Amino acid sequence: MxxxxxxxxxxxxxxxxxxxxxxxxxxxxxxxxxxxxxxxxxxxxxxxxxxxxxxxxxxxxxxxxxxxxxxxxxxxxxxxxxxxxxxxxxxxxxxxxxxxxxxxxxxxxxxxxxxxxxxxxxxxxxxxxxxxxxxxxxxxxxxxxxxxxxxxxxxxxxxxxxxxxxxxxxxxxxxxERPRVNVIVELDKVRQHPGDTQMRGTITLENVGTAEVAVLEAVYAVTGHTVEPAGHTLVPADVRHALDKHRATWDDESEYKGLLKVGRFIRRGGHLTPAQKVKTSFVFDVKSYPREKLRLTASLSLINSNAHFDKFKPCDPIPNETYECFQTKLPPQSLIRYLLGDGPMAQISFFQPTETVRVPHLVTNFLALNWKGDPGKDPNSQVNALDPFHTSRGVTSSVEFRVDR
Known part of the structure; x- marks a missing residue:
């Protein structure tokens, strides 16, 4: 001393x-x-x-x-x-x-x-x-x-x-204080005609958290599938295939028949205040054959923020046809973070369903504005590492309905 x-x-x-x-x-x-x-x-x-x-x-x-x-x-x-x-x-x-x-x-x-x-x-x-x-x-x-x-x-x-x-x-x-939003999706039959059925999809959101939530993306998709054979018993290989961590959920014996309807139910950059509830519904027609079963999937990318975002622009380079990608700069949370904080940016990708991954899904990466590396492999993909004022969460909810009966 x-x-x-x-x-x-x-x-x-x-x-x-x-x-x-x-x-x-x-x-x-x-x-x-x-x-x-x-x-x-x-x-x-x-x-x-x-x-x-x-x-x-x-x-x-x-x-x-x-x-x-x-x-x-x-x-x-x-x-x-x-x-x-x-x-x-x-x-x-x-x-x-x-x-x-x-x-x-x-x-x-x-x-x-x-x-x-x-x-x-x-x-x-x-x-x-x-x-x-x-x-x-x-x-x-x-x-x-x-x-x-x-x-x-x-x-x-x-x-x-x-x-x-x-x-x-x-x-x-x-x-x-991460985003907390309840998501309820519903599929109902409105009326049925010979050979086709009129359906209604409903999506209900409720902000049950204490912070205002901003929406980076909110997409719904309706996919058609056949019904798996009745009484089919899964073997161990089927179980391993269904639970493969690289695959989406709802992986059963049903055959994927295509994407029937897709849309956005909340605009990009929209906000949900605490206790606010939003309900969206839409109707569409579907042929009972060969689409025996419908699946409605709602996917959201949320972030705690009460500020307005920049314009959402297509990702660079332009993605291929299997997914759509947009990006936006996160609003600065302080003057010093604006000068030193590397310019956090959100990159949101919507992947269309395929024969192997039958559920459409969103992937959100957070990276530095001038970062040229792979956001999936770099710690820049964590928003809190770039700006702890922002906290994010992804939400996905799905429901199925039989239309052949």
């Missing part, structure tokens, strides 16, 4: 003992500008969970502004010679800045793309973090720093509130 203290004193001697108070006051002013500007931007541009974080940053900026005024007032008198850590407001402001200045580095380290612009953006927080750590540390070593009870509480509670907010939105919320 003694060796550490000696080392710190030597580091102090290099710069901080000779630190000019007239120059240091501009560091306080820079803290005020940076924290207030980012706080106001996030408060008005993003809102939501960042309101509290924005207010904390604005408060930190104001504390450093108080320190700037105190140093400025002292420099006009110069009765005695004081170090920067001789002002309680300066110590409180610099100590409060530490947690918020660490966050940009955490975002960059946890990201996947590190370009020159990211390092340029990090120069300012690195410069301010250097002083934010050194000033309180120098006050402890020098034993000349003075903190009143009020400023001591500010120095303790403001960083704690910032860390608590960061923990909530980064770790707790993504794990405990």
């Amino acid at each position: 003694t060796l550490i203290v000696r080392l710190l004193r030597r580091l102090q001697a290099v710069y901080f003992w000779s630190l000019d108070l007239r120059r240091f006051r501009w560091v306080l002013l820079a803290d005020f500008v940076v924290f207030t500007f980012t706080g106001v931007c996030d408060f008005f541009l993003t809102g939501g969970e960042l309101v509290f974080s924005s207010l904390i940053r604005i408060a930190i900026g104001m504390i450093n502004l108080v320190g700037w005024f105190e140093v400025r007032k002292y420099l006009k008198t110069m009765v005695t010679s004081l170090a920067p850590w001789g002002f309680p407001s300066v110590i409180a402001g610099q100590a409060s800045s530490i947690p918020m200045l660490i966050i940009p580095f955490w975002i960059e380290i946890s990201g996947y793309l590190h370009d020159f612009l990211d390092f340029v953006v990090l120069i300012i927080p690195a410069f301010l973090l250097f002083f934010a750590v050194a000033i309180p540390l120098s006050a402890i070593i020098d034993h000349k720093g003075s903190l009143t009870l009020t400023w001591g509480l500010v120095a303790a509670l403001v960083p704690f509130a910032g860390l608590l907010q960061f923990w909530y939105v980064t770790f707790y919320k993504p794990d405990h």
